[in-house]
Amino acid sequence: MILRIDSLTFRYPNGTTALDGVSFGVEAGERVALVGPNGAGKSTLARHLIGIERPASGTIEIDGRRTDGLAIAELARTVGFVFQNPDDQLHASSVAKEVGFGPRNLRFAPDRRKELVESALRRTGLTDLVDAHPHHLSLGERKRVALASVLAMDTPVVVLDEPTTGQDHRSVALLGNLVDELAAEGRTVLAVTHDMDFCAEHFDRVIALEDGRIVADGPVEHWLARASRPTGHAFELPQLTRLGRRLGWQTPVATVEGFLDRLTSDAHDTAEAPAGP
Amino acid sequence: MRETVHASGTSRIHRLNPVTKLTFAVAVTVCAFAMVDYRWPLLLFCVVVLPAAIAAGVVRRFLLMLAALWAPVAVAVLLVQGFFFPGAHDVIARLGPLKLSSEGVSFAVQTALHILVLMGGFFLLLLTTHASALMSALSERKVSPNVIYIVSAAVQIVPTFNRRATSILHAQQARGQTIHGLRGRMRALAPLMGPLVLSAFIDVGERAAAMETRGFGATRRPTNLTVVADSGAQRGLRAAMLLCALVSIVVNVWGVVR
Incomplete structure (x- = not known):
């Protein structure tokens, strides 16, 4: 198990409990979406993984090591954290230098560094912008630079905080493919997101938080079944799930493949059904 | 996350009109800078500014802010003035080629204490006044x-x-x-x-x-959402503080001219 969190509790200085006894584990290569309404504790949980926040109680173990006492820069060897606001990190005079910042800090050999930077630029579609000044780019491009700068660190765990916010369709599609590729390489991806279509298409597992507690943990479809109940929730369900509900399907579908499978299966059942008297 | 350093409270200092506290900060600063003797700003701080912070119930944060912001300035002033005071003769210590002069130290102490009063007055204003109340109070005064x-x-x-x-x-x-x-x-x-x-x-x-x-x-003349309380007593207090500042300037000029 690459990540194990046990009874994690966290309180803000004003006494508000942001996380209350959170426990779960993540296997290498899993794609996990952290979802929940605003203030549920998703980002706070994610920030614990890189050591920006420290638990009031409970433990976090990443790649077999307890994170207590490890500095953020040390955890950066294992966890790549892509912040929601790219402008918090962009400081270099070119995209290439910005992407090379992390590998340089981690003291990769020059050849390895060059290889990682080139790969990260290619995967994020930034090869044509290597010499551009990061601050001359659009928000979507700046977010991709921030993502590339983390990918270039070659960490086994990648955490994305609201990765699709402010991104156009092409960038979201690129990001989705990247999540799938990283998982296929055995790297673990955790994403804090409100984008249910993105979540449904690219993540194996959903951990839903409410008031600092885990209220659901499992495959996307299981969570959608729960969220489909008329109990009120903070999300707009994926379009395919809503369409399935309008068609009267009891089991929610989340992906295009799932939807097509279900349609095919229904058509097959209808064809095989005995004709009426 | 905080947008200002304001520490909420219900003390009498908190309830004062922000303009009264702004006048206080300006008046103690003028009074401190007007006097040449280093004991005067120290007296102002100990007898006026610090007790006001205690009365407001913000003394801990007040002192922490001073430690974080005034102390480095004071040390820098002491080093620069102590070792590089122009025309100093009375050397009290040597550090390699550098000479610490009594004139420099004396000037540094005086400057640091002036800054202490200035920072103290304005920190008290910031700690006991919400930014929106200050804006409303200033807006009411056109x-x-x-x-x-x-x-x-x-x-x-x-x-x-x-x-x-x-x-x-x-x-x-x-x-x-x-x-x-x-x-x-x-x-x-x-x-x-x-x-x-x-x-x-x-x-x-x-x-x-x-x-x-x-x-x-x-x-x-924009309209205000909130009306900040004021009183005749506070108006009198502000006039008295400004008068004190004026008197200290006159005394300074008189002392210099004489």
Whole structure:
């Protein structure tokens, strides 16, 4: 198990409990979406993984090591954290230098560094912008630079905080493919997101938080079944799930493949059904 | 996250009109700078400013702010003036080629104490006054919206910068940037200052545009959402404080002229 969190509790200085006894584990290569309404504790949980926040109680173990006492820069060897606001990190005079910042800090050999930077630029579609000044780019491009700068660190765990916010369709599609590729390489991806279509298409597992507690943990479809109940929730369900509900399907579908499978299966059942008297 | 350093409370100092507290800060500053004797600002701080902070119930944060902001300034002033005071004769200590002069130390102590009173007066204002109350109070006195904006921005700039700097530092550390030791801290400076300064410029531009699009500056007499309490006693107190400041200036001029 690459990540194990046990009874994690966290309180803000004003006494508000942001996380209350959170426990779960993540296997290498899993794609996990952290979802929940605003203030549920998703980002706070994610920030614990890189050591920006420290638990009031409970433990976090990443790649077999307890994170207590490890500095953020040390955890950066294992966890790549892509912040929601790219402008918090962009400081270099070119995209290439910005992407090379992390590998340089981690003291990769020059050849390895060059290889990682080139790969990260290619995967994020930034090869044509290597010499551009990061601050001359659009928000979507700046977010991709921030993502590339983390990918270039070659960490086994990648955490994305609201990765699709402010991104156009092409960038979201690129990001989705990247999540799938990283998982296929055995790297673990955790994403804090409100984008249910993105979540449904690219993540194996959903951990839903409410008031600092885990209220659901499992495959996307299981969570959608729960969220489909008329109990009120903070999300707009994926379009395919809503369409399935309008068609009267009891089991929610989340992906295009799932939807097509279900349609095919229904058509097959209808064809095989005995004709009426 | 805090937008200002304001510490909420219900003390009498908190309830004073912000203009009264602003007058207090200006008056004690003028009084401190007007007198040449170093004991005078020390007396002002110990007898007037510090007791006011205690009465407001913010003394801990007040002293922490002074320790964080005044102490480094005082040390810098002491080093620069103590070792490099022009025309100093009375050497009290030597550090290699550097000479510590009594004239320099005396001037440094006096300057540091002046700054102590200045910072103390304004920290008390910041700690006991919410930025919106200060803006409303100034607006009620027909102060120009541009001036109010500058004062408000100044009040909020320290916590905003602090929060932003923390976010940037975390983002750089998350990419392996270490900040241990002097060299580590120096190396971390450029990746910190670049985004910090740039974001400050962007914020200023965006905030100005956002305020203008909401009618800021369209009239010199905007209406206020809240009315800040004032009283005849406070008006008298403000007049007395300004009189004290004026007297100290006159005494200073008289003393110098004489």
